[in-house]
Amino acid sequence: xxxxxPDMTTTLAPxxxxxxxxxxxxxxxxxxxxxxxxxxWVPAAILVALFFLCFVWPYVYPIPSGTVGSILAAxxxxxxxxxWLGTDPVGVDVFAMLVYGGQVAFEVGFAVTxxxxxIGGLIGLAAGYFGGWTDTVLSRIIDVLIAFPALVLxxxxxxxxxxxxxxxxxxxxxFSVPAFARVTRGSTLVVRQLPFIxxxxxxxxxxxxxxxxxxxxxxxxxIISFSLIGVGIVVILExxxxxxxxxxxxxxxxxxxxxxxxxxxxTAQPEYVLIPSIVLLIFVMALNLLGDALRxxxxxx
Amino acid sequence: MSTETAxxxxxxxxxxxxxxxxxxxxxxxGTRAGVVQAVSGVSFDIRPGETLGIVGETGSGKSTLARxxxxxxxxxxxxxxxxGSELTRLRGRQLLAARRNxxxxxxxxxxxxxxxxxxxxxxxxxxxxxxxxxxQARRKRVDELLDLVGLDPARYAKRHPRELSGxxxxxxxxxxxxxxxxxxxxxxxxxxxxxxxxxxxxxNLFEKLRRELGLSYLFIAHDLALVKQVSDRVGVMxxxxxxxxxxxxxxxxxxxxxxxxxxxDSIPSTEPGAGRKTTTLRGEPPSPVSPPSGCRFRTRCxxxxxxxxxxxxxxxELFPGHQVACHFPLTEPADPAAAAQATATHTTATAPx
Amino acid sequence: xxxxxxxxxxxxxxxxxxxAVGGREIRAVDGVSYRVxxxxxxxxxxxxxxxxxxxxxxxxxxxxxAAMISGSARLRGSELIGLSDAQLRKHRGSDLAMVFxxxxxxxxxxxRVGAQITEAIRTHRKLGKPQAKAEAVELLRLVRIPAPDRRxxxxxxxxSGGMRQRVMIAIALACRPKLLIADEATTALDVTTQAQIMxxxxxxxxxxxxxxxFISHDLGLAxxxxxxxxxxxxxxxxxxxxxxxxxxxxxxxxxxxxxxxxDAIPHIERAAHTELPVVSGRPPDPADLPxxxxxxxxxxxxxxxxxxxxxxxxxxxxxxxxACWHPCExxxxx
Numbered sequence: 011x012x013x014x015x016p017d018m019t020t021t022l023a024p025x026x027x028x029x030x031x032x033x034x035x036x037x038x039x040x041x042x043x044x045x046x047x048x049x050x051w052v053p054a055a056i057l058v059a060l061f062f063l064c065f066v067w068p069y070v071y072p073i074p075s076g077t078v079g080s081i082l083a084a085x086x087x088x089x090x091x092x093x094w095l096g097t098d099p100v101g102v103d104v105f106a107m108l109v110y111g112g113q114v115a116f117e118v119g120f121a122v123t124x125x126x127x128x129i130g131g132l133i134g135l136a137a138g139y140f141g142g143w144t145d146t147v148l149s150r151i152i153d154v155l156i157a158f159p160a161l162v163l164x165x166x167x168x169x170x171x172x173x174x175x176x177x178x179x180x181x182x183x184x185f186s187v188p189a190f191a192r193v194t195r196g197s198t199l200v201v202r203q204l205p206f207i208x209x210x211x212x213x214x215x216x217x218x219x220x221x222x223x224x225x226x227x228x229x230x231x232x233i234i235s236f237s238l239i240g241v242g243i244v245v246i247l248e249x250x251x252x253x254x255x256x257x258x259x260x261x262x263x264x265x266x267x268x269x270x271x272x273x274x275x276x277t278a279q280p281e282y283v284l285i286p287s288i289v290l291l292i293f294v295m296a297l298n299l300l301g302d303a304l305r306x307x308x309x310x311x
Numbered sequence: 312m313s314t315e316t317a318x319x320x321x322x323x324x325x326x327x328x329x330x331x332x333x334x335x336x337x338x339x340x341g342t343r344a345g346v347v348q349a350v351s352g353v354s355f356d357i358r359p360g361e362t363l364g365i366v367g368e369t370g371s372g373k374s375t376l377a378r379x380x381x382x383x384x385x386x387x388x389x390x391x392x393x394x395g396s397e398l399t400r401l402r403g404r405q406l407l408a409a410r411r412n413x414x415x416x417x418x419x420x421x422x423x424x425x426x427x428x429x430x431x432x433x434x435x436x437x438x439x440x441x442x443x444x445x446x447q448a449r450r451k452r453v454d455e456l457l458d459l460v461g462l463d464p465a466r467y468a469k470r471h472p473r474e475l476s477g478x479x480x481x482x483x484x485x486x487x488x489x490x491x492x493x494x495x496x497x498x499x500x501x502x503x504x505x506x507x508x509x510x511x512x513x514x515n516l517f518e519k520l521r522r523e524l525g526l527s528y529l530f531i532a533h534d535l536a537l538v539k540q541v542s543d544r545v546g547v548m549x550x551x552x553x554x555x556x557x558x559x560x561x562x563x564x565x566x567x568x569x570x571x572x573x574x575x576d577s578i579p580s581t582e583p584g585a586g587r588k589t590t591t592l593r594g595e596p597p598s599p600v601s602p603p604s605g606c607r608f609r610t611r612c613x614x615x616x617x618x619x620x621x622x623x624x625x626x627x628e629l630f631p632g633h634q635v636a637c638h639f640p641l642t643e644p645a646d647p648a649a650a651a652q653a654t655a656t657h658t659t660a661t662a663p664x
Numbered sequence: 665x666x667x668x669x670x671x672x673x674x675x676x677x678x679x680x681x682x683x684a685v686g687g688r689e690i691r692a693v694d695g696v697s698y699r700v701x702x703x704x705x706x707x708x709x710x711x712x713x714x715x716x717x718x719x720x721x722x723x724x725x726x727x728x729x730a731a732m733i734s735g736s737a738r739l740r741g742s743e744l745i746g747l748s749d750a751q752l753r754k755h756r757g758s759d760l761a762m763v764f765x766x767x768x769x770x771x772x773x774x775x776r777v778g779a780q781i782t783e784a785i786r787t788h789r790k791l792g793k794p795q796a797k798a799e800a801v802e803l804l805r806l807v808r809i810p811a812p813d814r815r816x817x818x819x820x821x822x823x824s825g826g827m828r829q830r831v832m833i834a835i836a837l838a839c840r841p842k843l844l845i846a847d848e849a850t851t852a853l854d855v856t857t858q859a860q861i862m863x864x865x866x867x868x869x870x871x872x873x874x875x876x877x878f879i880s881h882d883l884g885l886a887x888x889x890x891x892x893x894x895x896x897x898x899x900x901x902x903x904x905x906x907x908x909x910x911x912x913x914x915x916x917x918x919x920x921x922x923x924x925x926x927d928a929i930p931h932i933e934r935a936a937h938t939e940l941p942v943v944s945g946r947p948p949d950p951a952d953l954p955x956x957x958x959x960x961x962x963x964x965x966x967x968x969x970x971x972x973x974x975x976x977x978x979x980x981x982x983x984x985x986x987a988c989w990h991p992c993e994x995x996x997x998x
Contacts, residue, residue, distance in 0.1 A: 368856065478946060506947075507881065511940040535932065540934050543936060560935070563932055578932060
């Protein structure tokens with residue numbers, strides 16, 4: 011019953027089975043491998059490029075300063091000599107604003123996320139691992155924080171504190187901490203039930219060591235990929251706050267403020283809204299795609 | 312069931328008396344739907360160097376029994392005496408110290424290993440927890456243990472569980488379990504999720520450790536043939552109680568309890584046509600939340616009579632070391648009233664052909 | 665049986681299934697051929713990774729779109745491989761049906777049991793609701809569920825594992841298929857329930873004139889319940905014979921792998937603490953199959969030719985095929 015394939019008529023010993031050809035082409039397999047790698051490295055490269063642009067470039071190349079001379083002649087369109095993205099109505103270079111606004115975006119985004127990860131993560135770990143009263147108390151606190159409508163709280167904070175980058179970070183942390191706490195608690199609850207945790211207890215390991223050495227490493231991949239999405243959300247929130255005038259104040263630029271100012275001339279000169287919006291879009295998409303690729307690598311569900 | 316005979320001069324290693332474990336069954340909304348008594352008054356001994364096999368189907372309570380012995384969670388009532396210490400009364404450090412010699416092998420080989428840890432750290436964990444030697448001594452011990460379970464330390468020490476097969480992962484779990492040279496190893500369906508050929512490898516490993524380390528085992532499984540092959544004595548559990556306990560050969564050749572007989576008949580044998588046995592058990596296992604009164608097996612027993620509903624059968628020894636909890640064990644004739652009732656309703660398959 | 669007659673119910677020829685995962689080709693099924701006659705019980709036995717389940721799912725069209733399938737599977741002459749879902753639906757239920765391993769996950773937990781059966785009935789037959797319900801209750805009775813009228817209205821979680829599996833069988837039988845495929849249908853059940861379900865399937869087979877194809881890792885089940893046994897390893901068939909030829913007194917197992925399986929199963933007659941004959945190593949990686957016989961790296965009797973060339977499955981003795989260069993001489997069970 012040996013299968014006879016027409017193009018395999020090599021001299022086979024009697025009774026031997028011929029080797030069957032591949033059903034899957036080598037090209038298809040290569041394509042799969044390449045696609046997988048691209049999904050990780052392209053967004054990572056974009057983020058690195060943006061970071062480089064915002065933090066390294068200004069020290070290497072001179073950022074175009076504003077136009078000088080009459081204010082009436084201040085505004086220049088994109089692709090003008092010396093100002094490749096143009097200038098805004100008062101003469102400030104658009105590219106310069108993007109770069110410095112980008113610094114703010116990175117700083118606020120990662121700072122708020124880091125605070126959320128550390129504080130929220132600790133709360134979530136404790137609540138998820140110990141359960142009982144610890145969980146009940148901590149979960150209620152988290153629920154209270156989440157219940158606050160985002161922008162109302164930001165408004166309140168902005169009223170009380172003078173709007174500045176640092177205060178903006180504190181205000182936004184009120185959202186990131188409970189978000190991370192929730193996610194960490196959920197993951198911890200799942201991991202806690204897994205047999206290797208019980209095996210660790212039966213081996214005699216104490217609770218604190220179990221949390222740090224067993225629970226945390228298993229919960230971390232999920233937290234990290236969530237955090238990348240979190241950075242994107244924070245940057246958008248920051249942009250919204252700037253748009254409302256509650257965040258970064260003039261003259262320090264931010265992408266959200268740029269969009270806000272640009273909306274007044276949206277129909278006539280859409281580039282003042284489009285340019286920062288596109289950059290913001292690229293930034294957030296790269297973060298999300300990187301988060302997805304890492305989830306794929308690390309097998310987080 | 313007490314299994315100490317007159318000739319037994321060694322104190323039992325593990326002595327369990329009247330162990331009861333319950334858990335609360337909740338409805339979706341969290342309201343109490345009832346209490347399941349998973350283990351209802353179980354008693355047995357394990358002597359040093361002995362393997363006791365416990366066989367039972369789903370709902371028999373065998374896994375709950377294993378965890379109750381380990382005090383995780385604590386049983387509702389009853390006593391568990393291990394090497395002279397009463398485990399139910401120990402707390403914290405004392406319990407930890409007492410449990411050093413009592414270890415556990417789980418069913419899921421991968422589940423019991425932390426996927427983020429290296430094999431070497433996994434095996435080293437109990438050594439660290441009980442402060443057994445300095446770093447160098449521990450590393451040496453880990454390599455010894457890997458050799459003991461048949462894995463080359465040079466190749467396996469730095470691997471992660473995802474790089475292992477099921478059989479290899481279970482060997483790592485076993486290596487970890489014997490790291491502190493325990494006296495008793497509880498194996499809860501330890502080979503049930505392994506393929507047949509790998510299962511044989513791991514079973515041979517258990518035998519090797521038994522010989523070389525003088526281990527005692529409490530071996531829990533749902534496969535009667537497997538349990539009998541591995542054990543000196545076999546206990547059959549049904550709905551939280553022991554039906555029958557005795558030496559493996561005795562239970563196999565002279566089953567006393569109708570449930571044991573049914574289990575034996577259900578084993579598909581490699582004799583063609585022999586699968587068409589004369590009695591297939593009828594009915595479904597009853598709900599563990601409200602078990603039948605008297606003998607719990609009576610709703611499915613072909614020999615059930617009125618007495619079975621009224622009175623809980625107590626264990627009694629019919630052969631040396633071989634006990635049964637049944638009003639009408641298979642060596643005695645069934646109650647005539649029951650026999651008439653049973654033939655009317657019980658299923659007989661076609662004759663072997 | 666090896667003549668090219670056309671009256672077989674299911675004829676599988678050169679079935680191959682491969683997947684491209686993570687840049688590697690996984691050869692799950694590597695050239696499998698067998699036949700199921702009307703009214704026959706065929707058992708496909710193999711460990712995990714042998715390709716037994718993937719092969720049957722390919723026949724039923726249940727593999728993901730990414731699976732590459734070649735070969736043929738003809739049900740009473742009509743080709744099943746390569747059909748679209750709509751075309752396969754015509755065959756599913758009325759010609760062939762499948763019962764899966766885990767009844768807890770194969771039944772919809774939010775639908776009453778009766779509704780799931782009537783849904784299966786009404787997919788293939790034009791029956792009004794009351795007739796479908798009556799038919800469903802009849803089916804429940806057919807699978808020996810006590811008090812079928814009451815059970816009709818219950819949810820899956822109210823039934824035990826054995827009963828849920830009976831419901832699965834009832835759904836599978838809704839349109840009286842000619843072939844019932846049971847994929848590890850009793851693996852998740854207790855041994856006493858397993859015996860009940862196997863008995864039930866055999867009784868139904870006789871009553872309804874069905875063929876039964878059951879997939880399992882348990883050689884004992886094959887020996888007890890099957891007419892014909894196919895043993896698979898690493899995607900290929902390594903031995904095939906009627907059950908009587910393989911097992912029991914006078915049975916001769918030829919292929920070394922089947923012999924190893926038989927020896928490794930715990931036999932209740934064995935004395936306690938016997939050392940089992942052990943086969944070292946583990947099944948080959950389906951993405952990286954060895955050039956010669958797939959079992960050779962683990963076989964105690966492997967010779968150089970075993971590692972170099974793969975033996976073809978051939979009928980060396982009437983009705984009994986195997987793929988081994990150095991088969992067992994007298995493979996009588998202990």
